[in-house]
Amino acid sequence: AQRVTQPEKLLSVFKGAPVELKCNYSYSGSPELFWYVQYSRQRLQLLLRHISRESIKGFTADLNKGETSFHLKKPFAQEEDSAMYYCALISGSRLTFGEGTQLTVNP
């Protein structure tokens, strides 16, 4: 069965510092992974997906099949990045989410 692990429930950084939100997965197949974000008082929304290999709001994530990881990175964090971040893996049409990491960017 697939599983997504986000080892950090809370992560706090200062504005302008680099940030990395960790995500590890287990899946017996070729994974398709996503990062979702939930800003305060807003609904869950897609941030990026690995197959697009895109950068959204300065965030990137690279799939590392050897380490079964899909860490989310941003070189210079902004206060508006403070939010809950969920890593997710899709199998069929169902998403399996990690428990989430609450990122706080301090001024």
Added chain:
Amino acid sequence: GAGVSQTPSNKVTEKGKYVELRCDPISGHTALYWYRQSLGQGPEFLIYFQGTGAADDSGLPNDRFFAVRPEGSVSTLKIQRTERGDSAVYLCASSLTGGAGGYTFGSGTRLTVV
């Protein structure tokens, strides 16, 4: 509509009562999903509809939970004999055909069983 609409936004019910949660997906989206999010956890899959039929209901925790989508648009999640452990945020999402890249989530219904 412009987005996925869920009603009510909050529901408080007594243990043992029956509740219905409604989801109105984006017009034209054939795929509809229900997830449940308990405090401090990520969303957990409950059921997936493609059109009117439940394509995957393997996430429903037990037979107290049931969902319908009779006309391929609005869906209702029904919970019988509610228990305190059912307290959670119930999320609905829809997508044009299926696949997580196109998911749009609703803002959820917060269910509290007292």
